[in-house]
Amino acid sequence: MGDMYSDIKKGEQGAWISIGAYIILSLFKVISGYIGNSEALVADGFNNMTDIVASVAVLIGLRISQKPPDRDHPYGHFRAETIAALVASFIMATVGFQVLITAIQSFFKDERQTPALFGVWVALISAVLMFGVYWFNRRLATKINNKALMAAAQDNRSDALVSIGAAIGIAGSSFGLWWLDPLAACLVGLIILNTAWGIFKETTHALTDGFDTDHLNDLRNTVKNTKGVKAIKDIRGRVHGNHVLVDVIIQVDPQLSLIRGHEISDEIEQQMLKKHNVMHVHVHVEPYITEEVQPGGGI
Structure with a gap:
């Protein structure tokens, strides 16, 4: 039983690393996006802000799940991890819809500003960093068999792909293809929603006692x-x-x-x-x- 709780404690490392990376990247992207007039980069930054909340939810779930069995919870509090992942999926879905709606509205704007090319490097550096966080969390989640941390790792991978999409959109807009930037923002919203749906589907299956x-x-x-x-x-x-x-x-x-x-x-x-x-x-x-x-x- 002691090994179970020590494994959950190790899982907190991944959650803290995700939180730290998301705080830095969200500020970096949002500020750079507003300065460089990139809707895709701003959308990516807001995506990372929701990831902060989702990672905090996972961290809280991991903390609660470490509580030993008691009179009301004879099997322990391990399902707190699953509930935390479910809460995270709702947060992701809400922001995903907001990003998607804003991106669609941008197609109909009368005035357009070309995003600065430096936004491409901001997005690519972010992608490399998030792939590193994804690799660390996936490896740790596999080692300790932790579904909540694995869900966080999947979110890390989605964020890395989103940043690559944002880089492509910014680059295209800088060379006259104005529609690539809002299109990239739309893809960001869809990826957020897809990740949220995957986590929601898996967690509800577990909470309703579904079994493979x-x-x-x-x-x-x-x-x-x-x-x-x-x-x-x-x-x-x-x-x-x-x-x-x-x-x-x-x-x-x-x-x-x-x-x-x-x-x-x-x-x-x-x-x-x-x-x-x-x-x-x-x-x-x-x-x-x-x-x-x-x-x-x-x-």
Whole structure:
């Protein structure tokens, strides 16, 4: 249990790095965008401002999830991570719509200003920095199996791609293709909305106890191949933060002793931990009976 909480503590490093990078980049882009007359760069900067709020939400979720189990939360507070990611998706979606609407309105302006070419370098430097943050967070999230941090990493990657799009738009506008800058801003809005939808879809699936069927089949095979298991009557899985909870009903030889049934249950728990890193398994043991004798001696 201690390892779980230490892993979550490590996840905070990624959240703090994201927050620091977003604060610097959002100010850098918004100021540069207004000075250089680039709508795409300003939109990218506001995108990063929402990412600050989203990263803070993830950080708060990671902090809450470290609270140990209590009377009201016997399984712990790990779902706080998922809820934080859900809140972050709503924040992203709100700003995504705002950026998209503003960009569309800019197509119909009577007066147009050509964005300064230095905005291209601002956007490209930002993209390189965000790819670095993405690489760090993705590696850490994979190492500690943290969905909230992985969602943050996906957002980092989207931001890097958004900055590249902004650079292309600014460059095109500087050479007379005025429509490329607002078009890039539109793409920024769409990428924000797409990222928000992906996070929303995944988090709501987890919060409603949805579970990947392929993963469940892998768990089923592990239980079925455990020595002493005659059949599996039922198996269910659900996600609790970045942890998996499994309930399984197995059937064993009715002649086995209670001690042997307990040993089989322990073996299932060990195999689930070893092969799938599942630490919470509830095993219910029932007798395996193929034929029932009816009254009067019939079958």
